[in-house]
Amino acid sequence: MRIFLLSLVVAGTLAGIGASVLDSSYQKQAYQAYSTVGARVGDAGNNLVGKDWPAAKH
Amino acid sequence: MTDRNSNWRHLALALLGLALITIAQPMQAQTVTPTASAAKEEQLLSTMKQIDGRISIPDQKASVLMQPAGQEWRKVHSTTMFWVGAVSIIGMLLALTLFYSIRGRIMIDSGPSGRTILRFNGFERFVHWLTASCFIVLALSGLNVSFGKYLLLPLLGAEAFSAMSQLAKYAHNFLAFPFIIGLVFMFLVWVKDNIPEGGDLDWLKAGGGLMSKGHHPPAKKFNAGQKVIFWVVIGGGTVLSITGLMLLFPFSGTVIADLQLGQTIHGILSGLIVAVMMAHIYIGSVGMEGALDAMNSGEVDLNWAREHHSLWVEEVEAQEREVHDKAKSVAAE
Numbered sequence: 001m002r003i004f005l006l007s008l009v010v011a012g013t014l015a016g017i018g019a020s021v022l023d024s025s026y027q028k029q030a031y032q033a034y035s036t037v038g039a040r041v042g043d044a045g046n047n048l049v050g051k052d053w054p055a056a057k058h
Numbered sequence: 059m060t061d062r063n064s065n066w067r068h069l070a071l072a073l074l075g076l077a078l079i080t081i082a083q084p085m086q087a088q089t090v091t092p093t094a095s096a097a098k099e100e101q102l103l104s105t106m107k108q109i110d111g112r113i114s115i116p117d118q119k120a121s122v123l124m125q126p127a128g129q130e131w132r133k134v135h136s137t138t139m140f141w142v143g144a145v146s147i148i149g150m151l152l153a154l155t156l157f158y159s160i161r162g163r164i165m166i167d168s169g170p171s172g173r174t175i176l177r178f179n180g181f182e183r184f185v186h187w188l189t190a191s192c193f194i195v196l197a198l199s200g201l202n203v204s205f206g207k208y209l210l211l212p213l214l215g216a217e218a219f220s221a222m223s224q225l226a227k228y229a230h231n232f233l234a235f236p237f238i239i240g241l242v243f244m245f246l247v248w249v250k251d252n253i254p255e256g257g258d259l260d261w262l263k264a265g266g267g268l269m270s271k272g273h274h275p276p277a278k279k280f281n282a283g284q285k286v287i288f289w290v291v292i293g294g295g296t297v298l299s300i301t302g303l304m305l306l307f308p309f310s311g312t313v314i315a316d317l318q319l320g321q322t323i324h325g326i327l328s329g330l331i332v333a334v335m336m337a338h339i340y341i342g343s344v345g346m347e348g349a350l351d352a353m354n355s356g357e358v359d360l361n362w363a364r365e366h367h368s369l370w371v372e373e374v375e376a377q378e379r380e381v382h383d384k385a386k387s388v389a390a391e
Contacts (some may be wrong), residue, residue, distance in 0.1 A: 001230035001354070003180055014236035019228070026307070033117050 099124075119309060133316040139322065143204050143329030148331040154340050155310045164346040166362050174357035175374060182247055183356055189240030189291075192233045197332045199226035204325065227245050248288060251279040257369070258282035279370040287338050294331045298324060307327050 108125040191221045202210065202223060202230055211219045261282040264275040275281075275383070280288065301324040304312055312320070342349050348362035 003183045004187045004191075004354075007184050008191055010184075011188055011192050011236040011240075012179060015229075015232035018235035019221060019232045022232075034115050034120075036114065036116055 082169065104365040105198075119314075122314075125314060127318060127335045129313060131322065134322050135325065139325040139329070140204055142326050143201070143332075146329050146333035147164055147201075147336070150336045154337065154345075158340075160344065161269065163344065164268065164341075166347050166359060167274075168361045169367060170348070170359045173353075174361040175360050175363050175371065177358045177363065178356045182357065183353055185243040185247055188236055189244055189295075192237035192240060193335065195229050195233050196237060197328070197335070199230040200325075200328050201332070202226050223281055231306060234299070234306065237295070238299045241299065245292050248280070249292075252285045252288040254282075255283060258285060274365045274368065276335055276368045277366065277370065278373070279367060281367065283341075287334065290334050291330060294327055294334075297327055298331070301327075 103124070103126050107127075108122050113121040186297055205364045206219065206223060210222070214222065255278075257276065257278070259282075261275045264273070266281060266283050267273045267275050301320040304317060305324065306318040308317055342353065348359050351358050351362075360371070
């Protein structure tokens with residue numbers, strides 16, 4: 001049982017490391033992927049929508 | 059005179075009307091249709107693989123307006139892939155239910171001996187559970203892609219189903235990494251015991267002794283059935299990993315056609331592997347007395363081992379005797 005639980009912890013840790021590495025190196029914010037600097041009203045976080053789109057909805 | 063003038067006027071009007079009608083008819087026939095000479099969708103698609111334009115945003119893929127192969131992919135995704143998955147999983151569920159109703163739980167024929175033998179060490183069990191736990195989440199979250207909207211959406215409602223699917227998608231993406239690592243270790247740890255041998259054919263011919271009580275064809279550490287599972291996991295898992303990485307890193311050295319093919323292979327193969335793993339999970343748990351101990355404590359009952367892996371027990375006992383004899387001779391010296 002201990003080994004089973006250990007495997008779950010290790011799986012979760014490796015998944016977390018993978019997510020963190022991908023988010024910091026591979027993923028782009030939508031404003032970076034879909035607009036050039038010239039098309040942006042302002043830097044993300046300062047414009048009307050902001051970086052966090054779902055939060056901006058509320 | 060007035061009447062004659064009136065008649066002439068009527069005749070002139072009638073002739074004018076006739077002339078206007080005659081002129082108007084060819085004019086009507088010449089009505090311009092601006093799109094008549096424009097290229098049709100079929101013509102464009104037959105000359106170009108996809109219809110695209112020019113854009114100024116960084117994501118150049120967004121310039122593609124139409125890609126006809128996408129319609130073929132969608133058809134495969136929503137029909138072939140769906141039915142292969144559904145038939146293989148429901149078919150396996152029915153087959154296992156039928157098997158259980160006929161054969162029942164496979165018990166240790168000679169009963170538990172009370173003595174145990176180490177079958178899998180801690181690292182082997184860790185590798186097994188690392189891969190297995192990831193596989194279960196990957197399988198359930200993957201099945202949600204194909205079947206969730208039919209099975210879970212009506213039960214959960216749109217909001218909950220959406221939130222659950224989003225979490226499942228993240229789990230599917232990121233648990234892929236420990237799954238692949240587990241797969242590599244699994245191959246390294248067990249490949250030497252899973253090379254097919256002549257004795258495997260005899261085991262298969264005897265149906266592994268699964269259908270009859272008291273009959274157990276000899277097997278080494280892994281019998282032919284377990285070797286099949288091993289190579290399905292390693293081979294199928296490798297293909298799933300490669301196609302999964304293609305989808306996880308889209309357009310990294312691949313084009314849309316590669317991704318569509320990769321997704322089709324990923325979806326169909328995973329449905330088949332899930333069905334095979336259901337049989338593995340069944341026989342390793344409720345289907346056979348004593349089997350789960352191998353991956354739980356690592357120690358299995360000696361009688362269970364003698365019945366299902368007689369050649370392996372002989373090997374282990376021979377090794378133990380050798381070690382014992384060496385120790386004895388060293389002590390005598």
